Every structure is written in C-alpha cells, then in structure tokens.
Amino acid sequence: MTATAPPPVRKAAAAPAPTRAPRRSRRGNDTAGWPVAVLGWLGSLVLFSPIAYMLLKSFQSETDAASPSPKLIFRPTLEHYQSTFQAGFWAYAGNSIVVALVSTILVLLLAVPAAYALSVRPVAKAQDILFFFISTKMMPVAAGIIPLYVVAQEMHLLNTVVVLLILHLGMNLPLAVWMIRSFLQEVPGEVIEAAAMDGASRMRIMRSIVLPLVRPGLWSTALLCCVFSWNEYFYAVNLTTTTSTLPLFMQKFLSFGELYTAQVAAVATVVSIPVVVLGWICQRSLVRGLLFGAVK
Secondary structure, three states, X not given: OOOOOOOOOOOOOOOOOOOOOOOOOHHHHHHHHHHHHHHHHHHHHHHHHHHXXXXXXXXXXXXXXXXXXXXXXXXXXXXXXXXXXXXXXXXXXXXXXXXXXXXXXXXXXXXXXXXHHHHOOOOOOHHHHHHHHHHOOOOOHHHHHHHHHHHHHHOOOOOOHHHHHHHHHHHHXXXXXXXXXXXXXXXXXXXXXXXXXXXXXXXXXXXXXXXXXXXXXXXXHHHHHHHHHHHOOHHHHHHOOOOOOHHHHHHOOOOOOOOOHHHHXXXXXXXHHHHHHHHHHOHHHHHHHXXXXXXX
C-alpha cells in the first residue's frame, strides 16, 4: 500500500486592512461660519458705540462736546473727572455700594428658602404664591409712590438709606424668587431622594447638595439684582435728597442754559465702571447661570 499524501494546507486569506474614515476638513466648517462671526462683531460694535461715544465726550471740552458733528480730533482734558470727584462723589458712591450689596444679600437670603419651598418641596397653592410674587411687578411704580412717601414720612425714613434698602428689597425679591425657582427645578430629584434616604435633613440637603449645584444661577441672580439696585433712580429722586445714591448724583450736573454734556458723560463713565468690572469678573458664572437647564 502506498501512503497517500496529506492534502495541501491552504493559507487563510489575509484580512483586509481597515480603511480609515476620511478626515473632515475643518476648513469648510470655518468658511461656513464666517458670516455669523461677522454679524456678531457688527452687533457688538453697534452695542458698544454708545459707550464709546460717552467715553469720547467725557474727555472733550464742553464746547467740543456740544458741537452737532462729533469731533474725533481734539485736545483731551481731565477737568470733568476732577470736578466729579470734588463734588461729593464718594458719599453717594458709598450709599450706592451699601444699598446694592445689602439689598442683594437680603434678597438672596429670602429668595432661596422661598424658591426651595416652591420647587423642591412644593407647598400648598404654590402657583397662587408665584402669581402673587409676579403680580407685584405689574403695577406701575409711579402709582404707588404717594402711599410710599406718606409711610416713609410717618416712619421718619425720608432721605435715609434705610428706605432705599427696603424698597430695593421689595423690587428685586419677586425676580429673584422666579429665577432661583427655575434653577432649582433643574436639580435631579434622584439626588435629593438619595440624600434623604441617607438621613440628611432638609437644611443639610439644601446647604450641601442643592445650593452647590445651582451656584452659577445664584451668581447670575445676585448680579442682576445688584445692577438693578445700582441703577435705580425713581425711588431715589422721590424719597431722598442729600443722602442718596449715584443716579441722583448725576442729576446735580444737569442745568438749564449751560453746557453740561461732557460733565455728565464723565460722571456716567465713572458710575458705570463698577458695574462693568463686576460683570467682567462674574461673566463666566453669569453665562452658566443664564444657560442653566437650557440644554439637557
């Protein structure tokens, strides 16, 4: 018998090399987005133009500032800034800082528990309470100034910082409650339930879990309340005279029959600097707070 030869062993076909997906050129995406970038820059320039115009006028003389055509070539002067600080600026600035900071802190201390009770742990008739808060913003401020004036006069609060603190607190509290409530509604309920199952109290849950999650929203709310309080003019002009805030300080430089454009521009520039600096410092928290819960 002759031995049969074993069948030839076939080599396995080599697996095809994986093909790489073609890289998407980012040049096309960048090219498609340039109209949006141009429109964004143009919109920023349009919004910044009043500020640049005010800053330009503040360094001009009153004659140059009052000319009908804007002058870009002029001899700059700092005399308007010097007269601003010599006219009692720091007293008004101190009142504005006290009113804005203290009223904002009080608003947050009252708005956070109220928003927590209306969102995380809803109380009975929460919608009616929310409508009551927002209804206080529907009445024109001028309609209630006479009763407010009479009450402030009877309580000897006219021309004091205390009356501005109370009114700014009532002015910003409804806005803060609605904003913080919207932020608290985005907190996952599972996190709160897990903390409650672990034995955490409501105060511990709010302090250690809920508030850190909505911190950007609290910063944005505080910044908006502080700006509204800093710029408030109606209550200051009707309820105070000498012990007042910076918006009323600007009114001192408005005079009939005289040129005051450059002086008022200088005062407005100085008054706007703290708000601009505060917004620049808190811009990241402000954007995160305003977009909190917008994208899930």
